[in-house]
Amino acid sequence: MEDMNDFKPPFCPNPGCAEHWHGNSDPYEAYQSWGSFTTRAFGEVSRFRCKACGRTFSVQTFQVNYWLKRVHDYDDLAERLSSCSSIRAIGRALKVAGKSVQNRIGRAARQVLAFESRLSSSRKPAEDLASDGFESFCVSQFYPNNIHLLVGSASQFVYECDHATLRRKGRMTVAQRGRRAKLDLLFRPDPRAVEKSFCRVAGACLSVLSDGGRPSLTLWTDEKLDYPRGIARSACASALREQGRLVHRTVSSRKARTLANPLFPANYLDREIRKDLHEHVRETVCFGRDVNAQMERMTLYLFYHNYRKRHRTRGDGRSHAEVAGLDSDEMRKEMGTLWRERAWYSRTVLTESGQETWMRLRRTPLRKIAEYRQLHIAA
Ligand SMILES: [Zn+2]
Structure with a gap:
């Protein structure tokens, strides 16, 4: 870790303060030293x-x-999660409780989103x-997703x-129909x-x-049929479809799942997830019990897929991100601080889905009370 005595705060951590919005070109100066304290993991702070x-x-x-007492290697965590290790197995290997493993996965997922x-x-x-729905379930087989x-x-x-x-x-x-009727009363x-x-x-x-700048x-x-309906639901997407800039084309799901199939990319991901993420392996006894935790694991897995795994067919060892045209220098630079500098919700531009994952806003079936959200994720 860098020398903490040289540390200059980059901005005020309070999202409600005007001093929260400083950037590199506009350094934060409105602070004063306020003593120090000693911790076992980090020494004098x-x-x-x-x-x-x-x-x-x-x-x-x-x-x-x-606020963790121990520094942890998040890359190692991402790799274990993406090599079909269960949360319990990761906990055993790292000598921490399963809950603590999930807590770290959540934090890693927020770092990845930023x-x-x-x-x-x-x-x-x-x-x-290409897009498709990966089919799994959470809580019980009565709640497929x-x-x-x-x-x-x-x-x-x-993307x-x-x-x-x-x-x-x-x-x-x-009997299953009867059970579903009962469950419908609790969560539909x-x-x-x-x-x-x-x-x-x-x-x-x-x-x-728009990022690609293509016509x-x-x-x-x-x-x-939900797909064209979903596109029609978005005013912007349907306007661009009218203009011929977003072309939606379909192919039968019964068509052979070969490389020539335009849905190959989605089918490929389906197969990879099924083999790599423990909770989604067919007939597993270990499945997701919380939708938000499930999406945090998916986010960390997709990071591993996008940036760490080599592209299937390229001999040059490039990652999926590099093949997709992401800037390599920029990527290296961001990788350097990925697991070090804390990501801030207030300072991150997210998609709607990204916001739901970060803030754990999705509803888990049968969970009655809104679960306790840690305050620090909202900053
Ligand atoms: Zn302030």
Whole structure:
């Protein structure tokens, strides 16, 4: 860790203070030294006080591990999670409780969301897109879900993921129907969940289109009717579709799942997730029990997929992100501080889905009371 005595706070940590918005070109000066305290993990830590709002803080306020007692290797965590280790197995390996593992995954997911947001300002994607819903479940088989993934056709880079909880459908025994009727009284998923989720995915297509600066973009999906409805639900997306700038094309989900299939990128991700993320392996006994935690794990997994894994067919060892045209120098620079400098919600531009993941806003079926949200994630 860098010498804490040389530390200059970059801005006031209070999002309600005018001094919160300083950047590199406009350094923060309205603070004073405010003593120090000693911790076992970090030694002596200097304190500061904002002269504008009176908030006190320390160097740790600006670090990822700012209140954890132990520094942890988040890359190692991402790799374990993405190599089909269960939370319990990760806990055993790291000698911490499962709850503590999930807590770190949540923090890592927020770091990743901010990292991706910073990088997206320098990306120039030049590819078409494919999207499909990854089918899994949370809490019980009575609550299937679709995790919509927006994937680059050439790069298999995942630009967006969004979550929709569904009502169980299909063949059921009489007893299962009875059980579902009872559960419906406690929690009934939104019948338009897929359409609404896909509306957000369509919004993400538009930013890929504008970042790439191309005249038009094709989005491939299967023939599910919720998809055109989702696009129509977004005023911007449907306007661009009218102008022929966003072209939505469909292909039957029964078509052979080969490389030539325009949905190959989505099918490929489906297979990878099924093999790499423990909770989504078929017939697993270990499944998600909290929608927000499930999306935090997915976010960290997709980071691993996008930035750490090598692209399937390229011999040059490039990551999916590099194939998608993200700036390599920018990426290296951001990687250097990814697990060190704490990400701030107030200072991060997020998609709607990103906001829901960061703030843990999604509802988990059958959970009655709004769960306790840690205050620090809201800063
Ligand atoms: Zn302040």
